[in-house]
Amino acid sequence: MPVAEAKKRMVRINGCVASAQAAKYADVDVIAAYPIRPYTATMMALAQMVANGELDAEYIVADSEHSQLSIAHGAASAGARVFTGSSGVGVQFAYELYSPISGSRMPVQMMIADRTLDPPGDFGSEHTDALSTRDMGWIMGWSCDAQEAFDNHLIAYRIGEDRRVLLPQMVCQDGFFVSHITGDVELPDGGQVREFLPPYKHPYPLDPRRPVSHGPQIMPEQGPPLQLERARAMEESMAVIEQAHEEFGKIFGRKYDPWLEEYKTDDAEVVFFLQGAHAVTARFAIQHMRERGIKVGMVRLRTIRPYPTERVQDSLSKFKVVGVIETNMALGSVSSGGALYAEAAAALYEADKRPLMMSFMAGMGGEAIVLKEFYWMTEKMIEAQKKGKIEKRTHWVGFEH
Numbered sequence: 001m002p003v004a005e006a007k008k009r010m011v012r013i014n015g016c017v018a019s020a021q022a023a024k025y026a027d028v029d030v031i032a033a034y035p036i037r038p039y040t041a042t043m044m045a046l047a048q049m050v051a052n053g054e055l056d057a058e059y060i061v062a063d064s065e066h067s068q069l070s071i072a073h074g075a076a077s078a079g080a081r082v083f084t085g086s087s088g089v090g091v092q093f094a095y096e097l098y099s100p101i102s103g104s105r106m107p108v109q110m111m112i113a114d115r116t117l118d119p120p121g122d123f124g125s126e127h128t129d130a131l132s133t134r135d136m137g138w139i140m141g142w143s144c145d146a147q148e149a150f151d152n153h154l155i156a157y158r159i160g161e162d163r164r165v166l167l168p169q170m171v172c173q174d175g176f177f178v179s180h181i182t183g184d185v186e187l188p189d190g191g192q193v194r195e196f197l198p199p200y201k202h203p204y205p206l207d208p209r210r211p212v213s214h215g216p217q218i219m220p221e222q223g224p225p226l227q228l229e230r231a232r233a234m235e236e237s238m239a240v241i242e243q244a245h246e247e248f249g250k251i252f253g254r255k256y257d258p259w260l261e262e263y264k265t266d267d268a269e270v271v272f273f274l275q276g277a278h279a280v281t282a283r284f285a286i287q288h289m290r291e292r293g294i295k296v297g298m299v300r301l302r303t304i305r306p307y308p309t310e311r312v313q314d315s316l317s318k319f320k321v322v323g324v325i326e327t328n329m330a331l332g333s334v335s336s337g338g339a340l341y342a343e344a345a346a347a348l349y350e351a352d353k354r355p356l357m358m359s360f361m362a363g364m365g366g367e368a369i370v371l372k373e374f375y376w377m378t379e380k381m382i383e384a385q386k387k388g389k390i391e392k393r394t395h396w397v398g399f400e401h
């Protein structure tokens with residue numbers, strides 16, 4: 001059914017198909033595809049939509065992820081609304097293109113279904129693939145389920161295409177735990193999407209009738225102003241992000257805090273700080289521990305670029321102990337573990353009250369973080385609270401029991 005005729009309905013789909021549906025509802029013009037699991041099902045669904053006449057889009061199968069992002073860059077430069085995606089080593093193979101796309105201010109959208117890098121190369125919720133690109137000027141955040149994946153794609157297009165921003169977006173979801181697990185997803189009325197997401201119109205498209213030049217290679221003296229413009233665009237995007245989420249809630253009836261989800265934090269003394277789908281299991285674990293009188297909560301980071309420094313500071317400074325669950329590799333970093341710890345610690349540096357912090361390397365290699373591991377991590381945080389100091393900065397969960 002063409003989106004213009006779509007009526008609101010509830011379907012049971014996985015995260016990959018939810019992303020494909022979002023691209024369809026966004027009425028994308030160009031799709032650049034190259035298969036790598038676990039994101040492949042998204043492109044399979046879009047190919048079927050194009051073949052069935054449900055979506056009028058140019059569907060291009062590239063010969064590599066590098067070509068895939070090059071196609072996306074060129075199409076966006078010509079004024080097309082573009083959708084692409086990848087996973088794991090595919091994200092790495094396209095690395096050369098991330099800075100040119102954001103530097104030329106092209107709001108390409110890329111769906112990431114996380115996959116562990118080689119080794120071991122398994123698909124699962126390790127975020128290292130996308131996080132390795134986190135400083136390339138792309139707006140970036142994680143979805144914790146299929147409904148949020150669908151919604152985040154629409155919201156990201158609205159943000160990235162705003163003339164105050166004009167930046168590409170990585171809309172990330174955990175491989176397997178979101179990409180392949182089904183859930184109830186509300187597909188909206190086509191009119192709601194048209195109200196929220198206007199047609200894309202880049203102010204400076206490549207057009208022979210109005211010649212302009214685009215390109216990553218420029219004179220050295222042009223570099224600092226360009227970098228400053230890109231930095232300011234990322235900073236200014238924060239107001240646009242908040243506005244887009246507010247308007248999304250009014251139109252669709254689903255309200256998200258653009259920066260943080262807090263769960264059971266009102267009287268919490270120790271909290272988990274994490275991003276992505278393991279938050280679903282964390283909620284169950286926290287509920288079970290709450291029933292036993294343990295004051296534990298969760299703060300989930302929804303957007304990591306731009307980083308909500310003040311919000312993280314205000315939120316985490318309320319607690320006695322913060323346990324950062326990483327699900328990513330930042331070897332040799334300040335915690336000798338993952339990337340989230342360093343940024344949370346930096347955000348808290350100027351806070352009047354600073355909690356004890358520890359890092360938990362969990363879910364590595366795409367493994368599930370099971371309930372008993374949440375209980376174990378909570379015990380470590382409570383021990384630190386009682387002693388007034390941490391035993392050690394980083395714990396590898398599952399190897400210290």
